[in-house]
Amino acid sequence: MIEVRNVIKKYGRKRVLNGVSFTANKGEITCLIGINGAGKTTILNAICGLTPIHGGEILINGKPLSKQTFEQVSYIPDTITMLPQMRIQDVMDFMGDFYDSWNTDRAEQILEFFKLNRNDKIASLSKGNTAKANLLMGLSLDVDFILMDEPFSGIDIFSREQIAEVFTSHLIEDRGVIITTHEIQDIEHLIDKAVLLEDGVVRMEFLTEEMREKEGKSVVDVMREVYQQ
Amino acid sequence: MKKYWKMLSMMLVIFLGIGTFYIHYALAVHSYPNFKIETVEGDPEMVENLAITAYYGVLPYASPLQITNQGSFYRAQESFFDSMKSMPYSYDRKIRDEYKHVLRGIHHGWNTYYEDDQYLVIVSLNTSGYYTQPIREMEIRYLNKESKKTVKTISHRLNRTDFATIHDVQVIGNNIIVFTIGWDYDYEQEKTTVFADTYTFNMAEAKFVEHVTILSDQREHIELNPLYESVHWRPMPYIVYRLKEENRGVERVQANVDPEAPVNETEKDVQEAKEPINDLYAYHVETGTIKRIELPTELKSLEVNLFDGTHLYFVSSSNDHTEVKVFNISEERVIHELTIDNGPHEDINHMFVDNGLLYVLEQENPPSTNASLRIFNMETGEVVYRGEIVREDGKSEEDDVLNVYEINFRE
Amino acid sequence: MTRLFKLINFEFNRIFKILLVLLISVVTIQMVGTVKISLVYLNEIQHALEMGMSIEEIHTNYGQISFQRVTGSLWFVGPIFLGIVSVLFYIFLIWYRDWYGKNTFIYRLLTLPTERINIYLAKLVTILLMTLSFVSIQIIAMPLEIKLMSWIVPEQHYIHISAREALTNHIELSFIFKSTFTEFAIWYGIGIISVAMIFTGILFERSYRLLGIGLGIGYIILSVLLFLMPVWIHIMLDDYFYPDELYKLFILSALVVFALSTWTASYLLRKKIRV
Numbered sequence: 001m002i003e004v005r006n007v008i009k010k011y012g013r014k015r016v017l018n019g020v021s022f023t024a025n026k027g028e029i030t031c032l033i034g035i036n037g038a039g040k041t042t043i044l045n046a047i048c049g050l051t052p053i054h055g056g057e058i059l060i061n062g063k064p065l066s067k068q069t070f071e072q073v074s075y076i077p078d079t080i081t082m083l084p085q086m087r088i089q090d091v092m093d094f095m096g097d098f099y100d101s102w103n104t105d106r107a108e109q110i111l112e113f114f115k116l117n118r119n120d121k122i123a124s125l126s127k128g129n130t131a132k133a134n135l136l137m138g139l140s141l142d143v144d145f146i147l148m149d150e151p152f153s154g155i156d157i158f159s160r161e162q163i164a165e166v167f168t169s170h171l172i173e174d175r176g177v178i179i180t181t182h183e184i185q186d187i188e189h190l191i192d193k194a195v196l197l198e199d200g201v202v203r204m205e206f207l208t209e210e211m212r213e214k215e216g217k218s219v220v221d222v223m224r225e226v227y228q229q
Numbered sequence: 230m231k232k233y234w235k236m237l238s239m240m241l242v243i244f245l246g247i248g249t250f251y252i253h254y255a256l257a258v259h260s261y262p263n264f265k266i267e268t269v270e271g272d273p274e275m276v277e278n279l280a281i282t283a284y285y286g287v288l289p290y291a292s293p294l295q296i297t298n299q300g301s302f303y304r305a306q307e308s309f310f311d312s313m314k315s316m317p318y319s320y321d322r323k324i325r326d327e328y329k330h331v332l333r334g335i336h337h338g339w340n341t342y343y344e345d346d347q348y349l350v351i352v353s354l355n356t357s358g359y360y361t362q363p364i365r366e367m368e369i370r371y372l373n374k375e376s377k378k379t380v381k382t383i384s385h386r387l388n389r390t391d392f393a394t395i396h397d398v399q400v401i402g403n404n405i406i407v408f409t410i411g412w413d414y415d416y417e418q419e420k421t422t423v424f425a426d427t428y429t430f431n432m433a434e435a436k437f438v439e440h441v442t443i444l445s446d447q448r449e450h451i452e453l454n455p456l457y458e459s460v461h462w463r464p465m466p467y468i469v470y471r472l473k474e475e476n477r478g479v480e481r482v483q484a485n486v487d488p489e490a491p492v493n494e495t496e497k498d499v500q501e502a503k504e505p506i507n508d509l510y511a512y513h514v515e516t517g518t519i520k521r522i523e524l525p526t527e528l529k530s531l532e533v534n535l536f537d538g539t540h541l542y543f544v545s546s547s548n549d550h551t552e553v554k555v556f557n558i559s560e561e562r563v564i565h566e567l568t569i570d571n572g573p574h575e576d577i578n579h580m581f582v583d584n585g586l587l588y589v590l591e592q593e594n595p596p597s598t599n600a601s602l603r604i605f606n607m608e609t610g611e612v613v614y615r616g617e618i619v620r621e622d623g624k625s626e627e628d629d630v631l632n633v634y635e636i637n638f639r640e
Numbered sequence: 641m642t643r644l645f646k647l648i649n650f651e652f653n654r655i656f657k658i659l660l661v662l663l664i665s666v667v668t669i670q671m672v673g674t675v676k677i678s679l680v681y682l683n684e685i686q687h688a689l690e691m692g693m694s695i696e697e698i699h700t701n702y703g704q705i706s707f708q709r710v711t712g713s714l715w716f717v718g719p720i721f722l723g724i725v726s727v728l729f730y731i732f733l734i735w736y737r738d739w740y741g742k743n744t745f746i747y748r749l750l751t752l753p754t755e756r757i758n759i760y761l762a763k764l765v766t767i768l769l770m771t772l773s774f775v776s777i778q779i780i781a782m783p784l785e786i787k788l789m790s791w792i793v794p795e796q797h798y799i800h801i802s803a804r805e806a807l808t809n810h811i812e813l814s815f816i817f818k819s820t821f822t823e824f825a826i827w828y829g830i831g832i833i834s835v836a837m838i839f840t841g842i843l844f845e846r847s848y849r850l851l852g853i854g855l856g857i858g859y860i861i862l863s864v865l866l867f868l869m870p871v872w873i874h875i876m877l878d879d880y881f882y883p884d885e886l887y888k889l890f891i892l893s894a895l896v897v898f899a900l901s902t903w904t905a906s907y908l909l910r911k912k913i914r915v
Contacts, residue, residue: 048751050915052847070753081748083654083741093232097646098752122743236652239659239773246776251821254804290805309822313884325882334878 001025001061002047002073002145002176008055009042009200016042018200019056026144026176029167029190033181033223034197040180041078044147047178048075061144071101076138078149080130084123088116088133092140099141107140110171114162128159135163145176152186160186188219196226258292258305261285263621264631266298266602271614273298275604280318281590281618282635283600291632296618318637320462324349331372331380341407342462343398348432349374352398352407365393369405369430383430385437393426396455397468399514404438405430406514408468410453422446423453425470427517443512443519450474456509456536459582460638465514465538467558469522472508509533509541511558523561528554537582540564540607544580551577553587555607567610569603581636586613588636598631643754647762652769655730659770662726666719666774667781673715674707674785678792681705685797695796706799707786711806711813720813723774730770731835734763735842739915746915756909757902760839768832775816782806826891833894836901837863843905847912859904863897 002024009017016039024030032040045051047058049065060069082091088111096102111118114132125133131151138146152160166172167190181187188208196204203226211217217225262285266276276298284291285303293304295318304312315321320342325332328349332340335353343350350371358364365387372380383405387393393411400406407428414421424445429438446453456469507529509522528543531554535542543554555565571577571591578600579590585607593599604614618633681702688698710716738746749759782803790798807817818824840863841856848855870889874881881889 045915049910050747050750050913052912052914067753067755070751075747075751077744077747079747080743081745081751082743083745084743094650098643098754100753233649235656236649236769239652239656239769242780243769243772243776246779247772247824250779250804251824254820305820309820309826310884310887313887314882333882334880 001059002178003059003062004043004047004056005058006056007043007046007053007058009039009046009051010054015200017046017053020197020200020202021056022195022202022205024145024176024178024193027174028192029172029177029179030193030195031179031181031184031187031191031219032195032197033184033219035227036182038197039200040182040197041149044075044077044149044178044180047147048073050075071099071141072143073145073147074138074141074143076134076146076148076151078151078153080122080134082122082133082137084121086122087119088122088136089118091122091133091137092118095137095140101142103140103142106142106171107136110136110139113166113169128155131155131159131163135166139166139171143175145178146172148177148179150180150182152181152183164190184219184223191219194219194222196223198227258303261292261294261303261305262598262624262629264294264296264301264598264618265621266296266616267619268298269615269617270612271604271616275614276602276616278639279588280316280637280639281600281602281633282316282318282637283618284632284634285630287628287630291630295637296633298616300621316637318639320638323639324351328372331370335368335370341395341398343400343405343464344462345400345464347374348372348400350398350400350405352395354393354395354409367395367407367428369398369407371405371432381432381435383435383437385428385430387428388440396457397461397465399465399468400432401515403432405432408455408512410455410470412453420447423451423472425453425455425512427512441517444470444472444510446472456533456541458536458538460537463538463583467538468512468514469536469541469558470510470512471533472510474507507532522558524556525563528556528563535580535582540582542580542582542587546577565607565610567605567607569605578633579635582607583638590633590636592633596630596632598625598629600631600633602636643752644758644761647752647754647758648765648769651734651762651766655734655766655770659773662723663773663777666723666777669719670710670716670781670785671788673713674710674788675792677710677713677715678705678789681709681797682793699797704797704799705789705793706801707782707789707806708801710785710789711810717812720774720778720816727767727771727774731767731838732842734766735839735846739846744915750909750913750915755906756913757906760843760902760905760909764832764836764839767835768828771828771831778817779803779807826887829891830894833898833901836898836905840901840905840908843908843913847908847914849914863901866900867893867897869893 004023005021007017007020008015020039020043022030032043034040042051046053047060047065049069057064060073063069082094086094092104092107092111095107096104114129114136116129116132116136120129122130122133135151138148151163155163164186167177167187179187179191191208193205193207195202204222206222208219211219211222264283266281268276280295280297282293282295284293286292293316294301295316297318302317304316307317314325324342331349331351335351341352348371350369352367352369355366355368356363357366367385367387369383369385370380392413393409395407395409397408398405399408407430409426409428410424411426412421412423422445425443427441427443429441430436431438444453452473454471454473456471458465509524510519511522512519522541531543531545533541534544539558541556541558543556545552545554549570551569551571553567553569554563555567556562557564567587569577569589574594575591576594577589578592579588581588581590587605587607589603589605591601591603598618598620600618602614602616602618603612605611606613618631620629684702685698688702693701738744738749750756752759786800786803786806790800807813808819810817815827818827837860841860844856844859845852867890870881870886870893873889874886
């Protein structure tokens with residue numbers, strides 16, 4: 001379980017996160033929803049210790065961030081995190097070299113699934129393939145949690161479909177996922193939990209299934225209620 | 230391993246490049262030949278506490294070393310930190326090893342020492358303030374050697390703002406006497422005064438007692454210098470000064486000389502035109518009196534090079550021998566004469582007097598590794614010790630050059 | 641430990657190609673310079689011979705030639721300064737390229753399952769390797785360059801000096817080539833500690849950005865003052881220390897600065913760094 005407790009983050013005088021709290025469980029896909037600048041990426045960065053927070057705490061399986069965290073959590077940011085001159089094979093070697101949790105078999109499967117060429121250089125990849133390569137790195141780690149920052153933004157329709165397919169496959173099952181997006185439509189049917197952010201606080205946190213069954217509302221319906229009040 | 234070949238090969242290049250550079254150096258340093266003083270004649274104990282300081286090789290790549298009767302040690306073979314200290318056989322190093330705390334905080338390298346059975350005195354001159362108005366402060370440290378730890382310090386600011394240096398320090402009874410020389414330029418009269426001063430301090434009260442100018446001169450182009458004694462920290466009955474005319478005066482006289490005149494006449498003319506000043510003055514430390522030394526005619530044309538506190542040693546060299554005339558200051562007469570026979574290919578590189586013994590360091594010319602040390606008894610004029618400086622391995626190589634230049638003691 | 645070694649290897653491979661190009665150009669430029677200077681000298685001699693000068697007269701007027709003519713020229717010193725400048729430049733680039741490069745590699749570095757200080761140490765070792773590779777290539781190339789000159793210049797005009805003599809007696813380069821290994825180790829040790837200090841300064845900037853520039857500069861000034869502490873103590877205690885003691889204290893204060901720099905860097909990387 002990833003617990004985000006009362007996290008405060010300031011940029012200068014501006015409070016980007018003003019006491020954000022939510023939890024993300026293993027086996028669930030948790031979606032952070034909010035307009036651009038709502039602090040979605042900041043939360044993911046904070047979970048990985050890539051930006052300092054000014055209050056609150058973040059626990060991963062009950063423990064604060066340490067070097068072990070990165071064998072339990074994998075982060076897929078919205079930019080590729082490998083050097084442009086590296087080939088996909090180099091990237092896979094690098095990952096296998098540094099991460100104990102790297103799963104070579106799974107990496108090969110994903111390579112196959114996305115139809116990526118292992119000899120292509122990162123710099124030469126299209127936007128869609130870059131995102132796929134990024135997913136390849138993140139998903140091939142045997143970790144409990146996967147954090148994805150806007151995996152669908154700026155990507156062609158076919159790539160989107162391919163990526164969305166991943167979520168329903170065995171590549172994700174049993175793991176906990178935190179995903180951010182500002183366009184919910186593509187993945188609404190995939191997510192288990194929605195966390196609505198606005199003005200640096202969590203406006204609402206709910207299980208999508210429960211919401212549909214009890215109140216008959218889709219995520220978009222709830223968003224409309226929350227954001228257009 | 231394949232992944233690491235670039236880094237590992239670069240590390241290898243670094244290791245080989247830098248490694249061989251320094252290993253080569255270390256090997257070179259340790260392959261320098263060892264020398265020692267081999268006794269040919271006399272008691273080897275006479276050179277027990279002595280080392281000959283020399284250079285091996287040709288400058289600027291020569292390596293300094295010290296040679297004893299046990300063997301030699303090169304400066305370059307000393308550890309980096311030891312090489313920051315003075316040479317092992319040197320008074321500075323000895324004092325530092327024995328009285329480390331006494332020297333703390335004193336200017337290193339520019340001190341004047343005095344040592345007898347009872348006292349050790351170190352004097353230094355600290356200058357601060359502006360160039361135009363310097364503040365000169367004399368710092369005297371002394372200790373009673375029996376109670377090693379008690380060091381006393383007297384600071385005394387000099388009244389003179391003009392240039393002065395300390396050249397000697399002596400102890401008489403309960404007083405420390407510091408000797409300085411200096412010069413002063415009077416802008417109004419456009420005249421330079423050279424002077425020698427003494428500063429007296431009371432040891433028991435750690436107090437300044439008096440300042441006396443013992444010698445001063447206002448003549449043009451005059452130089453005042455102390456004679457430096459062989460063992461500079463020893464108690465000395467006399468301190469000797471030389472007043473000497475600077476060369477400039479002589480040159481001016483020479484310019485008037487008729488260039489067509491025969492050589493011997495020219496020399497005579499110069500002599501007549503202006504008698505160069507070369508006066509010696511002896512200050513008697515115990516009584517505090519100064520007198521002009523009346524030299525016999527035979528010594529007047531000679532320059533004195535050696536001095537041990539009671540005697541002046543006038544040295545004159547000719548082709549195959551060197552004459553040393555020993556002049557007693559209190560008796561004002563030559564008491565011994567000594568002839569050192571050295572071959573035409575041998576230069577005397579260094580002479581040294583201590584305790585009635587004259588140490589002579591000779592070197593073959595042109596330089597090779599052949600050098601020798603002779604010790605003369607000044608009273609009898611006999612050679613009491615003769616030693617050769619030899620390579621320990623007995624080899625001799627063509628380019629081998631050893632330059633001996635000094636005798637140092639470690640008592 | 642193995643991860644640190646892997647990181648060092650990775651960082652080193654990133655610079656390897658450019659480093660190789662630089663090393664080759666250093667040697668090439670110096671070789672060209674050696675040939676050029678030898679030929680210019682031979683040309684002078686030729687002219688003098690044509691004007692009817694004897695060999696002795698030529699030697700008094702033009703001197704004989706030794707490799708010192710090359711080491712004194714820009715052909716020799718220029719490439720060395722090229723090396724120095726590139727190392728100095730890379731001290732900054734090695735960090736900023738991970739933030740401002742085409743791809744933000746810093747995400748990956750910071751999410752590796754290893755202590756983050758290893759990133760810092762790997763970069764530090766890379767700078768050291770880079771520096772030492774310049775030094776060693778110079779040491780290796782020198783005898784070859786000297787040999788080259790001895791081939792070009794006829795023996796009667798040529799004075800041989802060894803690479804060691806040429807290097808250790810070169811006043812402008814005396815800060816690069818030390819004559820004893822202890823001095824070399826101390827000098828380069830203090831050098832790498834200074835780099836560590838600058839690295840920590842850079843991390844201040846990377847953590848606090850605009851404010852960090854001030855903090856970084858402040859940190860560097862503070863470290864320099866800390867390093868110079870023995871001098872202050874020495875002056876305050878009226879020249880208390882002997883020169884060798886003072887030197888040892890400098891080594892101590894340098895180690896303190898190094899410890900402080902790595903500790904601060906570790907803290908910044910763990911708690912304050914921003915991507």
